[in-house]
Amino acid sequence: MIRLLHHQLDPASRLIRLMCAEYGVALELDQVIPWKREPQFTAVSPAATLPVLIGAGTEPVVGPLACIQHIEQQHAPASVAGLVPGDPAANAEMWRLLEWTMFKLNEEVTRYVLEEKLGKRARGEGTPDVSALRAAMANLSEHLLYFDWLLASRTWVGGEEMTLADFALAAHLSSLDYLGDVDWAGAGEARDWYARMKSRPTFRPLLSDRLVGMPPSSSYADLDF
Amino acid sequence: MIRLLHHQLDPASRLIRLMCAEYGVALELDQVIPWKREPQFTAVSPAATLPVLIGAGTEPVVGPLACIQHIEQQHAPASVAGLVPGDPAANAEMWRLLEWTMFKLNEEVTRYVLEEKLGKRARGEGTPDVSALRAAMANLSEHLLYFDWLLASRTWVGGEEMTLADFALAAHLSSLDYLGDVDWAGAGEARDWYARMKSRPTFRPLLSDRLVGMPPSSSYADLDF
Numbered sequence: 001m002i003r004l005l006h007h008q009l010d011p012a013s014r015l016i017r018l019m020c021a022e023y024g025v026a027l028e029l030d031q032v033i034p035w036k037r038e039p040q041f042t043a044v045s046p047a048a049t050l051p052v053l054i055g056a057g058t059e060p061v062v063g064p065l066a067c068i069q070h071i072e073q074q075h076a077p078a079s080v081a082g083l084v085p086g087d088p089a090a091n092a093e094m095w096r097l098l099e100w101t102m103f104k105l106n107e108e109v110t111r112y113v114l115e116e117k118l119g120k121r122a123r124g125e126g127t128p129d130v131s132a133l134r135a136a137m138a139n140l141s142e143h144l145l146y147f148d149w150l151l152a153s154r155t156w157v158g159g160e161e162m163t164l165a166d167f168a169l170a171a172h173l174s175s176l177d178y179l180g181d182v183d184w185a186g187a188g189e190a191r192d193w194y195a196r197m198k199s200r201p202t203f204r205p206l207l208s209d210r211l212v213g214m215p216p217s218s219s220y221a222d223l224d225f
Numbered sequence: 226m227i228r229l230l231h232h233q234l235d236p237a238s239r240l241i242r243l244m245c246a247e248y249g250v251a252l253e254l255d256q257v258i259p260w261k262r263e264p265q266f267t268a269v270s271p272a273a274t275l276p277v278l279i280g281a282g283t284e285p286v287v288g289p290l291a292c293i294q295h296i297e298q299q300h301a302p303a304s305v306a307g308l309v310p311g312d313p314a315a316n317a318e319m320w321r322l323l324e325w326t327m328f329k330l331n332e333e334v335t336r337y338v339l340e341e342k343l344g345k346r347a348r349g350e351g352t353p354d355v356s357a358l359r360a361a362m363a364n365l366s367e368h369l370l371y372f373d374w375l376l377a378s379r380t381w382v383g384g385e386e387m388t389l390a391d392f393a394l395a396a397h398l399s400s401l402d403y404l405g406d407v408d409w410a411g412a413g414e415a416r417d418w419y420a421r422m423k424s425r426p427t428f429r430p431l432l433s434d435r436l437v438g439m440p441p442s443s444s445y446a447d448l449d450f
Contacts, residue, residue: 046371047329049321059314065290066320070313088295089284095291096274103328104272146271 003028005044005052008209009118009178010034011110012064012102013051014171019068019164021202022083025075035119064102068164083164094158097165101172108139110172117179118211137181144187151189170197174206180217184225191225199223228253230269230277233434234343234403235259236335237289237327238276239396244293244389246427247308250300260344289327293389308389319383322390326397333364335397342404343436362406369412376414395422399431405442409450416450424448 004020004027006013020027032041034048045052045062053061053070061070076082085091113136116128147169150157158165173194176182184191197203207221219225229245229252231238245252257266259273270277270287278286278295286295301307310316338361341353372394375382383390398419401407409416422428432446444450 047325049324049329059317061317062321063324065324066317069320070317073316074313088299091298092284092286092291092295095294096287099274099288099290100272104274107332 001026001028003030003054005030005032005041005050005054007032007034007050008211009114009175010050011106011168011171011175012049012067014174014206015064015102015164015168016051016053016067016071017206018167018171018202019071019083020075021205022167023071023075023077025071033122035115035122081161083162083167085158085161085163090159090161090163094163094165097157098163098168101165101168105140105143105169105172109136109143110175112136113176113179113181133181137183140176140181141183141186144183144190147193148187148190151193157193166193166197170194170203174198174203174220178209178211178216178220180219182219184219195223195225198225226251226253228255228279230255230257230266230275230279232257232259232275233436234339234400235275236331236393236397236400237274237292239399239431240289240327240389240393241276241278241292241296242431243392243396243427244296244308245300246430247392248296248300248302250296258347260340260347306386308387308392310383310386310388315384315386315388319388319390322382323393326390326393330365330368330394330397334361334368335400337361338401338404338406358406362408365401365406366408366411369408369415372418373412373415376418382418391418391422395419395428399423399428399445403434403436403441403445405444407444409444420448420450423450 002020002025004013004016006017006029008031017027017029032038032050034041034050037048042048044060049063051064051067053067055061061067072082072084076084085094112132116132120126120128147157154160156162156166157169173182187194198207210216227245227250229238229241231242231254233256242252242254257263257275259266259275262273267273269285274288276289276292278292280286286292297307297309301309310319337357341357345351345353372382379385381387381391382394398407412419423432435441
């Protein structure tokens with residue numbers, strides 16, 4: 001079986017868990033605290049990037065882009081539609097929004113929230129910086145406005161087909177939602193879309209994740225949030 | 226002909242120019258100042274992300290990941306080896322290092338330097354913040370140490386084959402070098418590798434780039450820097 005070095009609330013790890021679940025690829029999960037940068041982890045992933053896929057007899061596959069390409073090339077189902085569209089326009093739109101979510105939303109929101117709430121805690125560096133969290137929340141509102149606007153005229157984030165871009169955004173929002181940092185009252189279309197994502201059977205294992213000493217927000221596992 | 230919305234010193238734009246040149250794809254270049262976020266640009270690229278490919282009768286392809294996939298799928302040469310390895314291990318290593326360069330190095334170094342030196346100037350917001358530039362330079366030294374170490378045991382960044390990861394790193398270093406922000410004295414292996422990259426015919430057009438009122442550093446166009 002393939003091993004996945006991951007963290008329960010790392011959004012890139014969540015994206016790969018969801019992609020593998022949708023493709024029917026079984027994973028053995030191995031939790032890492034990336035904020036600690038422990039030597040046995042950085043020996044595999046020098047920049048402490050998650051996730052890492054480790055198969056039998058192959059080199060580790062490090063980082064979200066390498067993992068996505070690896071799974072798509074080795075494990076995409078031949079019989080059903082995959083999550084990476086073949087049509088050039090849909091493909092470009094998927095990559096635009098996947099990049100937006102995994103790098104821009106991450107840099108402006110998720111990475112800060114996780115560093116303040118989990119990173120500092122893991123390293124014993126005290127309490128979160130309230131002003132950093134406030135800035136991240138203001139940025140998140142802007143991002144949600146954009147996705148709300150997109151989803152007002154589309155069924156899925158990238159268009160009329162469900163793609164990896166949906167799972168990338170859902171992965172980020174689910175991590176933030178666990179920590180109680182999503183204002184669902186202000187997100188109409190995005191909330192309806194997230195309710196659909198959350199109801200997928202492949203999402204269920206993520207909704208059962210629990211961090212020790214840090215229970216999820218009340219909306220986290222609720223399908224009628 | 227395909228149009229590329231780009232900025233001369235934007236590293237992602239440079240990567241796409243290099244990839245297209247290596248694949249023999251002719252581009253019509255159209256310069257944009259992304260830091261100004263002008264409405265006619267954000268109408269095409271809502272997050273003001275560069276580059277954007279615009280072909281005849283197709284939707285714009287926005288952002289580096291979408292552009293890379295588009296060019297690889299539509300324009301990779303059938304007869305010669307492309308820049309995206311087919312071998313799974315080499316493919317994973319390429320994506321790991323491309324991600325490192327385009328997102329991590331960008332977030333920790335290039336984006337700051339360009340914002341301070343070009344963004345503020347474009348918006349008429351005064352002079353660069355010296356402490357931000359100093360932090361970016363300290364980060365760059367760390368990144369160069371890593372690539373130096375990698376290149377001590379490899380011919381190319383990703384291994385024994387030249388890949389897109391080489392062009393991604395060369396694109397970033399060339400932008401920083403234009404602005405005089407690379408300390409080549411401290412970069413042994415990386416310097417030798419960059420000398421090889423710089424000598425490629427596909428690199429020549431980039432070495433002729435000139436920003437109005439901002440000449441390049443003395444090392445920029447020199448092949449024996």
